[in-house]
Amino acid sequence: MDAKFASLVAGALKIDPSRLHNDSTAQTVPEWDSLTHWAVIGMLEEAYGVEFTMDEATEFKNLGEIYETLMKKLS
Amino acid sequence: MNSINIALLGNSTTDYIASSLSEECKRHGISASIYNSPFNQYQQEVLNPVSGFYASAPELALLLLEGRLLFPEWYDFTFLRSDDKEKASEIQTVFDSIVSVVEKIHQNSGTKILVNNFKIPYHTPLGILDNKSGMGLKQMIAHLNQKLEEFASDKEYVYIFDYNGLSSHFGHIRAESRKMYYITKSLTSFSFSKLLAKEYMRYILPLKSKTKKxxxxxxxxxxxxxxxxxxxxxxxxxxxxxxxxxxxxxxxxxxxxxxxxxxxxxxxxxxxxxxxxxxxxxxxxxxxxxxxxxxxxxxxxxxxxxxxxxxxxxxxxxxxxxxxxxxxxxxxxxxxxxxxxxxxxxxxxxxxxxxxxELVEFESLSITEEDINRNKMYEESRKRNEILQHSKDLEEFLKNLESKVVIEYANPFNIPRIAQLTQKTNQFNMTTKRYLVEDIENMAGSGEYKVFSCSVSDKFGDNGIVGVCIVKTEAPKAFIDTFLLSCRVLGRNVEFAFLSGIVGILRENGFDSITALYIRTEKNKANQDFYSQAGFMKINEKDGMVSYILNSRDKLKEFKHIDVSIKKEE
The missing domain is CATH 3.40.50.1000 (HAD superfamily/HAD-like)
Structure with a gap:
């Protein structure tokens, strides 16, 4: 993932971007809970002008997969 | 830093609104403690006087009810085809249930209550026939909203927030996120939650005296x-x-x-x-x-x-x-x-x-005569300053002004202004205690307190009510809990005239020993010696709090050329 993406997600989670990696999940990042997850999705949708489907927003392996879905939408 | 307790009562997930609200308060220098009632338990919370809701001691309670979840049957085609009488009684039932929640909160606490009205959807089951032959869904909700507005219009403790208006302004489609609703039971999208929080500040800022002038x-x-x-x-x-x-x-x-x-x-x-x-x-x-x-x-x-x-x-x-x-x-x-x-x-x-x-900083919770006339008063004050510049000394200036001070007991007409002055006055405010209209009513109604307003006029015009004094009495002692004057009448000895009028009333009523308190804040330092200057004696000073006393034989500072009168209690 790139720096812009990481800093947006980190901003929504209110943590330092250095703590985020492709294999990050809600288990490895305690601040990432059901509440902040939608802040992440909302922030990304706003910043990139895209919309995730319900499945994309709820069924993903890790942060890297969210990033890939986003990049596919942008290309 | 200013702080506020806010409680949210809803029938959907309101966590996003709560977190946006806390951020928005912080941006305005207010630290908010937000109590988020358990999901869809607002009725239990409100009925139970020892619930978490009341324990959070809210100063503002937000009743955020989503229509689609509160009266889902209204969204049903068959129901909408029923008799108008039946629909009217449905509206009444929902209205009554909301009013009973509001009244219960009001009985059990002193909080202000802000009630969201209901969104009127664009799409309805009857489609283009919604406004044909009898009441459609849109008309039903509009009726309910109107009834809520009428209910709140003459009550100090409840305000109706135009949730429908804001949703339309922002776009109903963007205001909710369906996918988020299915997963989280929250009906406000991420970006709409933020806007909503910003708009609630229109109520929170005046409540915390943080509006701009x-x-x-x-x-x-x-x-x-x-x-x-x-x-x-x-x-x-x-x-x-x-x-x-x-x-x-x-x-x-x-x-x-x-x-x-x-x-x-x-x-x-x-x-x-x-x-x-x-x-x-x-x-x-x-x-x-x-x-x-x-x-x-x-x-x-x-x-x-x-x-x-x-x-x-x-x-x-x-x-x-x-x-x-x-x-x-x-x-x-x-x-x-x-x-x-x-x-x-x-x-x-x-x-x-x-x-x-879009600025949220210019709202007020009530409009008083003084708000409307304020700008005229500033014009008069410009003229007064011209006289001051042409007077040879202060004495001549005061003589020219022909000031009159009228002291009046609190009554239904001056109470809103009294409360407003305690909220807004910073510089010449001895204790900076903030009171709501309800507080003033309670004090004025109890035998324990005497509450006064002070109006000032001179030959250039009437400044209206510009001062407040609240005295706690316990015969033969009296304690000045609040003494304040709007800064636009300062520099004319009016403060000494007002205080002497108050002392006169108290002594007439047999209160021989009068104590007073000054509490230092960032903004009232310039007036910290007022009581000494007026003739009170300092008895104690600690942590920015100074106590004063005036005994029965102590004389107050003299002032000339101001006529003080007292309107008798009705």
Whole structure:
């Protein structure tokens, strides 16, 4: 993932971007809970002008997969 | 830092609103403790006097009920085809249940209650026939909303928030996120939650006395297009049609703020004559000189001008809102004077008026006579200052003014203003205790307190009610809990006249020993010696709190040329 993406997600989670990696999940990042997850999705949708489907927003392996879905939408 | 307790009661997930609200409060220097009632348990919470809701001691309770979840049957085709009488009784049932929640909260606590009205959806089961043959869904919800407004219109403790209006303004489709709703049971999208929190500040800021008093405006490319010194009277853009209309509409928006009591001032880098020529002579200029309480048109830096404006108007720098098209000037002011609210002015002048409407800092929870007349009073005060400059000394000035002070017991007519003054007065406020209308009513109604207002007039005009004194009595002792005066009447010995009137009343009623307290704040330091100057004796000083006493034989400072009278209790 790139720096812009990481800093947006980190901003929504209110943590330092250095703590985020492709294999990050809600288990490895305690601040990432059901509440902040939608802040992440909302922030990304706003910043990139895209919309995730319900499945994309709820069924993903890790942060890297969210990033890939986003990049596919942008290309 | 200012703090507030807010409680949310809802029938959907309100966590996003809660977290946005807490961030928004922080942006305005308020630290918010937010109690989020358990999901869809607002009725239990409200009925149980020892619930978490009441334990959170809310100052503001938000009742956020979503119509689709509260009356889902209304969204049913068959129901909507039923008899209008049945539908009317449905509306009444829902209305009654909301009113009973509100009244229960009011019985059990002193909180203000803000109730969202209900969204009127664009799509309804009856489609284009929704408004044919009998009441459709839209009409039902509109009725319910109207009933709520009528219910709240004459009550101090409840306000209706136009949730429907804000959702339409923002776009119903964007206001909710369906996917988020299915997973989280929250009906407000991420971006709408943020907007909602921002709009709730319109209620929170006046509740916490954090509203602004004065709008300070730049001139070139702000009140008109172009530059006064280069384009001149005939070259600037300001018209009732075409692109110049944007500036005219912007000025109109400012005029309406002025009528509601917001003070206006100018802060512009210009030659004074060039600018005033346009202000006074341009055919489409709405904001003539008389609208402005202070004009700083010079080549001085804008932060210094802002400080002088605050000084001359006798208000804090933190009461100013600054509107300037230049990002450079805005940055400069933000850095030099972080207390000033600097508006993010859009690049496009056609959006200026909207930017002003979006400001949440100019609301008040009630409009008093004084708000409406405030600007007239500032004009009178300019004239008074001219007399002062021409008087040979203070004594002659006071003699010329012919001031009259009228002290009156609290009554239904002056109570709203009394409460407002305790909320807004900072500089000449001995204890800075903030009271709501309900508090004042309770004190005035109890035998334990005496609550007074003070009106000041002179030959230039009537300032209206500008002072408050609250005395706690316990015969033969009396304690001055609150003593304050609006700063615009200071410098005329009115404070001593007011205090002597109060002491007179108390002594007449047999209170021989009068104690008073001064509590130091950032803003009232300049008046910390008032009680000593008035003739009280200091008895104790600790942690910025100073106690004073006036015994039965102590004399008060004398003052001349002010007529003090007392309106008898009815």
């Amino acid at each position: 004065c709008l300070v405006l730049d001139l070139d490319n702000t009140l008109w297009g172009g530059v006064a010194g280069e384009d001149g009277l005939s070259g600037i853009k300001l018209d009732i049609s075409g692109a110049g209309r944007a500036f005219y509409d912007f000025q109109q928006e400012i005029v309406s703020l002025h009528s509601k009591g917001i003070i206006l001032a100018v802060n512009s880098k210009n030659n004074y004559e060039d600018a005033v020529n346009i202000i006074e002579n341009h055919p489409h200029m709405l904001l003539r000189k008389k609208y402005f309480s202070c004009l700083k048109i010079n080549w001085q830096n804008k932060a210094d001008n802002l400080k002088e404006i605050a000084n001359e108007l006798n208000i804090g720098v933190d009461s100013l809102v600054f509107f300037d098209d230049s990002p450079v000037e805005r940055e400069f002011v933000k850095t030099a004077l972080p207390q000033v609210t600097v508006v993010e002015v859009p690049e496009d002048a056609s959006k200026y008026a909207e930017a002003l409407r």
